[in-house]
Amino acid sequence: MGTMTAGGKTVEVDEEGYLVNINDWTREIADELAKSENVTMTDAHWEVIDFLREYYNEYQIAPAVRVLTKAIGKKLGPEKGNSKYLYELFPYGPAKQACKIAGLPKPTGCI
Known part of the structure; x- marks a missing residue:
């Protein structure tokens, strides 16, 4: 397990970078997760994340x-x-990468 910090808040992430506690998610954390995935967030990205x-x-x-x-x-x-x-x-996989940025667990069946 590791940690990441965004907007003055430090949260736990697992070995793949997914949030350990989905309630820790904020838009600032999503931005940091996106940066770590080489994704620049746009309104289109946020639409999928919110969905x-x-x-x-x-x-x-x-x-x-x-x-x-x-x-x-x-x-x-x-x-x-x-x-x-x-x-x-989300070039590295819409479900896997978008779920990570959304602060959600890795989808079942993703490797």
Whole structure:
């Protein structure tokens, strides 16, 4: 386990950089996590992050990439609910990388 600091707050992260306690998440921490992933956050990124956090609050699970793609398509439209769009935002894997930035656990099935 390690730690990271953002906005004057120090939080615990696991060996892969995921937050240990999802309640430690803030937008400042998300920005730092994004920097560590070489992602520059835009409104499009925040839209996916906010969606993921809402999804997790409702279902208590981080969605795998297929479920994420389908659910985003339903809520945000087909132009955003496709792998190409999501991989442009999160090149190291929309589910895995976006969940990390969103402060959520690594999705089941991600290696």
